[in-house]
Amino acid sequence: MGVEIKGLTVPALLIKLDPSKSLQENIDELKHKLSSAFFKGSYAVVDYNGLELNEESKAEIEKVLKDFNASVLGFQNTKNNKESLKGVTQKKSLKIINKTLRSGQKIEYDGDVLILGDVNPDAYVVSSGNVIVMGNLRGVVHAGANGDETAVVMALKLRPQQIRISNYIARSPDEPYDEAKESNSPEIAYIENNAIVIDKIK
Numbered sequence: 001m002g003v004e005i006k007g008l009t010v011p012a013l014l015i016k017l018d019p020s021k022s023l024q025e026n027i028d029e030l031k032h033k034l035s036s037a038f039f040k041g042s043y044a045v046v047d048y049n050g051l052e053l054n055e056e057s058k059a060e061i062e063k064v065l066k067d068f069n070a071s072v073l074g075f076q077n078t079k080n081n082k083e084s085l086k087g088v089t090q091k092k093s094l095k096i097i098n099k100t101l102r103s104g105q106k107i108e109y110d111g112d113v114l115i116l117g118d119v120n121p122d123a124y125v126v127s128s129g130n131v132i133v134m135g136n137l138r139g140v141v142h143a144g145a146n147g148d149e150t151a152v153v154m155a156l157k158l159r160p161q162q163i164r165i166s167n168y169i170a171r172s173p174d175e176p177y178d179e180a181k182e183s184n185s186p187e188i189a190y191i192e193n194n195a196i197v198i199d200k201i202k
Helices: 023-034 055-067
Strands: 004-009 012-016 043-047 071-076 094-097 106-109 112-115 124-127 131-137 140-143 153-158 162-165 168-171 187-192 195-200
Touching: 023 055, 043 055, 055 071, 071 094, 071 112, 094 106, 106 112, 112 124, 124 131, 131 140, 162 187, 168 195
Parallel strands: 012 043, 043 071, 094 112, 106 124, 112 131, 124 140, 131 153, 140 162
Antiparallel strands: 004 012, 153 187, 162 168, 187 195
């Protein structure tokens, strides 16, 4: 079968590993497929598809993508939702929402949330982990809802009605929205010095 790379939404990719091959075989094939300039600057979700991975293996895959100027958004395992890596501190699971959230819709999840679409005004996302939006973030987002101050919110276009991380809140500015001043770079919101800070991702 081999390693599969599919476009979830530009610039997000789904990389599906082949459990019938060794980790090194998967990595070698991944390097070959990522050599195309098409994938540079992409963000990826890696589905290890039943292949046994520990944290060192995941770090190795992340390094491969980084070498090709791509970034890992998260890992998922569609063949076995319950991981049993003994002696390894497990990270929060990743929930993928493959749609735009419209006004009035709400997503709540105990883990990281990846939204492959927009979050429109008056849509709500509540997550105990990180929130990543591969589109326009115009609604309300609460990351680190269980008190995790290390959680982040990232979006390709970050213009929320409200961002909350743990117990810290940042609201949209009162002045009218100026599309001409909109950032062309993805942005990330995180807590620093007891306040929510927003930076461009370069």
